[in-house]
Amino acid sequence: xIAVMSADATPDQIADVLALxxxxxxxxxxxxxxxxxxxxxxxxxxxxxxFAVETAAxxxxxxxxxxxxxLTGRDFCPADSRVEVxxxxxxxxxxxxxxxxxxxxxxxxxxxMNGVVDSVVAAGAAMLRGGAFKPRTSPYSFQGLGxxxxxxxxxxxxxxxxxxxxxxxxxxDVERVAEESDMLQIGTRNMQNFALLREAGTSGRPVLLKRxxxxxxxxxxLAAEYLMHMGNGDVVLCERGIRSFDxxxxxxxxxxxxxxxxRLTHLPVIVDPSHSxxxxxxxxxxxxxxAACGADGLLIDVHTDAQAxxxxxxxxxxxxxxxxxxxxLRPVAEAVGRTxxxxxxxxxxxx
Ligand code: PEP
Ligand code: MN
Numbered sequence: 477x478i479a480v481m482s483a484d485a486t487p488d489q490i491a492d493v494l495a496l497x498x499x500x501x502x503x504x505x506x507x508x509x510x511x512x513x514x515x516x517x518x519x520x521x522x523x524x525x526x527f528a529v530e531t532a533a534x535x536x537x538x539x540x541x542x543x544x545x546x547l548t549g550r551d552f553c554p555a556d557s558r559v560e561v562x563x564x565x566x567x568x569x570x571x572x573x574x575x576x577x578x579x580x581x582x583x584x585x586x587x588x589m590n591g592v593v594d595s596v597v598a599a600g601a602a603m604l605r606g607g608a609f610k611p612r613t614s615p616y617s618f619q620g621l622g623x624x625x626x627x628x629x630x631x632x633x634x635x636x637x638x639x640x641x642x643x644x645x646x647x648x649d650v651e652r653v654a655e656e657s658d659m660l661q662i663g664t665r666n667m668q669n670f671a672l673l674r675e676a677g678t679s680g681r682p683v684l685l686k687r688x689x690x691x692x693x694x695x696x697x698l699a700a701e702y703l704m705h706m707g708n709g710d711v712v713l714c715e716r717g718i719r720s721f722d723x724x725x726x727x728x729x730x731x732x733x734x735x736x737x738x739r740l741t742h743l744p745v746i747v748d749p750s751h752s753x754x755x756x757x758x759x760x761x762x763x764x765x766x767a768a769c770g771a772d773g774l775l776i777d778v779h780t781d782a783q784a785x786x787x788x789x790x791x792x793x794x795x796x797x798x799x800x801x802x803x804x805l806r807p808v809a810e811a812v813g814r815t816x817x818x819x820x821x822x823x824x825x826x827x
Contacts, residue, residue, distance in 0.1 A: 478507075478546055479515040479529050482536040489534025490515065496532065500525050508707030509547060512536070516546050516705060545740070547704040548697045548711075553742040559710045561682050562639025562658040565820045567602045569712045570744035573817035574809040575773035577641060577746075578798060579605035581788035582618065583625035591780040593632045595795030599802045602817035604632055604640045605775060609653070610787060611645050611665045618786040626656040633658070638819055641684050641775075647675035654679040664689045664716055664751075667699045677706025684775070686714045686748070693733050697741055713737055713745045714775060717752025726754025726791065729762055734771050745770075750777035754791045760801050767808045773817070776801075 479493055490506070493515045497504045500521060507514040520542040521529065530538040541551040559569040567575045578596040583589060583606040593604060608625025610618065621628065626642065633640045639658035644650050645666060653660055659682045666672055667688035676683050683703055687696045700711045715734050717727025729752035737745045747766035749759045763774050779785045779792035793801065806816055 477520045478539040481513040485534030507705035548741045557742045566639040574814040575602045575817045577603040578776045582607045599799040630656045650675040654681040673702035677703040677708045682710035716748040744772035746773035747771045748775040750791045
């Protein structure tokens with residue numbers, strides 16, 4: 477149950493609503509959304525208490541939602557949310573546009589970034605990706621360039637005018653990553669890092685929240701709930717494959733989760749066909765399928781020298797493969813009423 481306080485509600489009025497709910501044994505939590513204070517309880521109150529809350533001073537409206545999925549659910553927000561990234565010249569997830577994010581798994585060097593970015597921009601990518609802080613399974617694998625990588629990615633943002641997304645792995649780095657990028661990525665391995673979610677929830681930046689590789693859809697949406705109740709409504713979900721028994725693909729891409737998540741939540745949902753399949757020849761078919769089943773965009777690994785890549789080269793598309801994929805995506809997106817998001821401003825010439 478969500479009591480949305482009016483913009484001019486006083487601290488005393490908020491305290492009164494909290495007291496009303498505590499009196500009947502509920503455990504309300506304060507949240508923030510679109511500039512309003514929210515008083516949220518997982519359980520719905522009995523009708524007479526709900527009426528008392530609804531008519532209490534300072535309460536704008538009461539939304540009856542029971543269960544843990546409060547702010548992410550369609551009861552609270554029936555229409556699809558739009559998440560704007562990178563300001564007016566950036567990209568919008570969740571509308572008619574289909575947003576393709578592309579770039580290398582990891583930022584490696586300036587020349588690597590120049591090469592990859594030139595080719596994905598020429599092919600029409602709407603946003604750039606590149607990891608500076610890499611959460612690697614082995615401590616002996618390349619861990620990313622860290623702060624230096626952030627600077628190299630930010631350089632591509634100014635060079636092209638395209639928004640950039642990059643992963644943040646610890647709560648202490650959230651502020652820094654938020655300063656140097658347009659969108660924070662929380663990866664599969666950190667989907668339930670609640671301290672990180674809380675920090676990202678107050679960062680003021682949109683968050684790309686990947687599904688945990690062994691997370692249920694419910695757990696994924698509750699991770700988004702952590703971000704939202706801290707005041708961050710700009711959350712984009714990303715299906716990136718779950719663990720299964722089959723090793724012929726890196727993970728098992730769960731496209732049913734895209735349609736199901738979109739039924740359960742108003743948040744946009746995109747798909748990562750690269751980390752899920754781990755195989756370049758599967759990235760194309762899964763990208764088309766993602767567009768067809770209602771995803772709001774894609775996150776694709778591209779590298780111009782995959783053999784030499786320091787991270788996940790085995791799944792990266794070449795620039796030519798990415799260009800071909802973009803050409804095949806266009807009609808599929810259009811068939812389901814979407815258009816590939818066209819960047820409004822970029823410094824590089826499109827070929
Ligand atoms: C990534 O996108 O770079 C990444 C590490 O993905 P995931 O968290 O899905 O493994
Ligand atoms: Mn990767």
